[in-house]
Amino acid sequence: MHDIVSSLFERLGLNAYTLGKYPVAEKWFRRLEKREPGSLRVIRNIALVRFAQGAYADAEMYFLQEEARFGDSYQRHRALADTAYALGKRTDAIRRYKAALADPESAERYPKERGFLQARISLCADETTFARRIGSADFFIQAEHARDRSEEADLAKDPALMIKAAEDAVGLFLKAHEADPTNWPALNNAGAILMNSLKQPEKALECFMKAMELCDIDSLRHNKELAENSIEKAKANNNRK
Numbered sequence: 001m002h003d004i005v006s007s008l009f010e011r012l013g014l015n016a017y018t019l020g021k022y023p024v025a026e027k028w029f030r031r032l033e034k035r036e037p038g039s040l041r042v043i044r045n046i047a048l049v050r051f052a053q054g055a056y057a058d059a060e061m062y063f064l065q066e067e068a069r070f071g072d073s074y075q076r077h078r079a080l081a082d083t084a085y086a087l088g089k090r091t092d093a094i095r096r097y098k099a100a101l102a103d104p105e106s107a108e109r110y111p112k113e114r115g116f117l118q119a120r121i122s123l124c125a126d127e128t129t130f131a132r133r134i135g136s137a138d139f140f141i142q143a144e145h146a147r148d149r150s151e152e153a154d155l156a157k158d159p160a161l162m163i164k165a166a167e168d169a170v171g172l173f174l175k176a177h178e179a180d181p182t183n184w185p186a187l188n189n190a191g192a193i194l195m196n197s198l199k200q201p202e203k204a205l206e207c208f209m210k211a212m213e214l215c216d217i218d219s220l221r222h223n224k225e226l227a228e229n230s231i232e233k234a235k236a237n238n239n240r241k
Helices: 002-018 022-035 040-052 056-070 074-086 090-102 104-108 111-125 127-155 159-179 184-196 201-214 218-240
Strands: none
Touching: 002 022, 002 040, 002 218, 022 040, 040 056, 040 074, 056 074, 074 090, 074 104, 074 111, 074 127, 090 104, 090 111, 104 111, 111 127, 111 201, 127 159, 127 184, 159 184, 184 201, 184 218, 201 218
16 A cells, blocks of 8 residues: 555656646655655655756755665766756766766667767856856746746636746746757756647647757656647547548
8 A cells, every 4th residue: 555655646746747847746756755765766756856946956965865875877977967067066067977978878778868968068168158057047947937927827717827928938948948058957848838838739849859859868758758649639639520
């Protein structure tokens, strides 16, 4: 029974995470944490959701805890590199991205991500280009606020305001990506809004595909599949008309 309930909490958390509802996702992961304190899936999921909310110091703490308990790996070097990058720890980010590149898993299991890692190392190598990530982060924060307004308008049954705020959020997330071409979460978040709030799966799929060129993780693959299924479903409905 314990495993069934814990798995339910994790699934509900992951579903909310996929939809970009990070506070809801964290609620379920925290409930899972009470049942399985210190488990790998608890540490990793809370780290990911805190990172998604921009709480990078919290995310780093959990990723470091994961590494201390379960050892280093490609994914852990990569996660800690991303948090160091977000926190402005330029030399730490370079060290971690290089460690991720040097890990055998990088070439064996994640060859698509090597270009991203190299791009991040190049960006971190120069203080001027590294500083541009600040502008990207500003757009990202503005986009999150617009997304929150969209969700509030949806709850208030104001579809016009919901759509306007959702469109604003997408535009700001895309600006965040433009300012930092390695900012794959901005693409993922834009895609999630396009798919779930604006019902534009074709445009969402473009965002997910671009994000997957930078990062090959389960949540992105899942989002890509959801967009593809939505497109196929729409085509099938049109054919029946």
